[in-house]
Amino acid sequence: MSIIEVKNLIKKFDDLVAVNDVSFSVGEGEVFGFLGPNGAGKTTTIKMLSTLLKPTSGQALINGHDVLQDRIAVRKSIGLVFQESTLDEEMTALENLRFHAEFYGVPAATYHQRSQELLKLVDLDDRAKKKVRDFSGGMKRRLEIVRGMLHYPKVLFLDEPTIGLDPQTRATIWKYILNIAKQQKITLFMTTHYLNEAEYCDRIGVIDHGKIVALDTPSNLKERVGGDIITLTTDDNQQSKDFIQNHFSENVHIDGNNIIAVVKDGNNVLPKIVRELPQTVRSITMKQPSLDDVFLKLTGSKIRDEAPSDADKTKRFLRKRGRM
Amino acid sequence: MKRDLVLELRSTRNIFLRDILRFFRDKARIIGSIVQPLFFLGVFGVGLQSTLSMGQGLGFDFVEFMFPGIIATTTLGVALNTSISIVTDREFGFLKEILVAPVSRASIILGKIFSGIAIGLFQAILLIALSPIFGLKIDFGSIPGLLFVAFLLSFAVTSLGLFIASRMRSAESFQFIFQFLFFPMMFLSGAFFPLTNVPTWMKIVSDINPLTYAVDGLRNVVFSDMPEMVKNTIIIHPLHFDALLIVAFGLVMFGLAFWSFNKAE
Secondary structure, X not given: OEEEEEEEEEEEEOOXXXXXXXEEEEEOOOEEEEEOOOOOOHHHHHXXXXXXXXXXXXXXXXXXXXXXXXHXXXXXXXXXXXXXXXXXXXXXXXXXXXXXXXXXXXXXHHHHHHHHHHHHHOOOHXXXXXXXXXXXXXXXXXXXXHHHHOOOOOEEEEEOOOOOOOHHHHHHHHHHHHHHHHHHOOEEEEEEOOHHHHOOOOEEEXXXXXXXXXXXXXXXXXXXXXOEEEEEEEOOHHHHHHHHHHHOOOOEEEEOOEEEEEEOOHHHHHHHHHHHOOOXXXXXXXXXXXXXXXXXXXXXXXXXOOOOOHHHHHHHHHHHHOOO | OHHHHHHHHHHHHHHHHHHHHHHHHOHHHHHHHHHHHHHHHHHHHHHHHOOOOOOOOOOOOHHHHHHHHHHHHHHHHHHHHHOHHHHHHHHHOHHHHHHOOOOOHHHHHHHHHHHHHHHHHHHHHHHHHHHHHHOOOOOHHHHHHHHHHHHHHHHHHHHHXXXXXXXXXXXXXXXXXXXHHXXXXXXXXXXXXXXXXXXXXXHHHHHOOHHHHHHHHHHHHHXXXXXXXXXXXXXXXXXXXXXXXXXXXXXXXXXHHHHHHHHOO
């Protein structure tokens, strides 16, 4: 049974089509992700699925409830972790959780037991009675994730939950998220533009310019690239390229000073290339295809996997100032 | 259906309790809420008393005349300020946590109104308790009446504040509107001088100022024992008329706030 059912969802802002006729479904307990660059329509989709934004047209059901007709029922079924912090910093960790539990009608006894359990799980139990103001970025994120799961939602939406955190903290936070979700059989719907995070997903929807360009498991997506990627430079790139094309792989091209070849079974092919190539190899590297390569192949552009640019920061600042 | 109602009521209480918790945790606000009225009473009341001879021979003095005005203006300030939490919550992102909760907007707004009323009443009680310092003798019998008017005013002003807050995106702009409203409302409410003998333009402005009716209502209570002749010089309307106008203003603002929050979604 699918817990999220989306049919022909469209969102237009004046002339801009942010989400362009998107359809997909997510099964119960699945870890599902949207991967795409900033502005691809990921957040807009999450906002529509969580009743924060009205779709221009199309239909979306969460846990069987329509996001337009039955908003309160949808809200009861979901938890949300936003890109930016939504904690009350003047309250303690426990007070923030308590506030949340009241809204979702979690009985007092359940709340006490659950908040202790969850805080322990994310190593915040010794901070429970401290004001959030003094928490580090990673601690705040962990608290928000715990809060999003406190009422045991059917679906937890995570909109770039680890944005702006260092790689180590990101990995730890994902460990917590996946752990709790598995325990409570919570379906995860995440968006990210960190490629390594998309690897946690059971299935990934690659989204670009408001459209889903591919939807598959991470390993299947990577297979679409066609094999391992070998990058090399030689005395004579042109001749080497022709040689590789004739002997090893059809899929080879010159990119600047490099020859880039996609080969099956790279571990065996790489030493052969070095041995048999008539030209002298100056440098050679090999890597397994990443989701970035998948994205490049599917859309012809790269996902910027980097610290937020100035434009992003401005955007976030404006959003903070702007509506909602 | 019944469970839903329980959830809505719990949410109202939830919003209310958080505001109260935050009020008492904010030391600066507590101190401000004590110092500001003392300042008003001390500087305006006692200071101006020597230069103004108002009430002489009529059986009351300027501090007594000012006192209802000061209750009204401080309650106005405090209740209006309570609504700013919506704007700061928006700025810090916390409003999202409130807006995605599976409860109706009405429950949330009600919680905010209740906390505004509670904090407004707290302020009024504080003022009444401090009044002996300035030589005021408040009749115990008039305290329920004073709190009743303060209650209505807090309701009306919190609703007004929520309506403004629903449209404001930053605390700075809310502060600007606050100043823009607060001072004219305060000075043109009859808090500092009687409105029984003022130019027509000022009369018109004060007639549309809801604070006028609060000040007048409070004076009705404080000066209830005075002879009719004295009352006529400082009181404009009967108490029930004042109360009715404040409530009407409050209900209109409440409706606007509700509409505005639903729309902004």
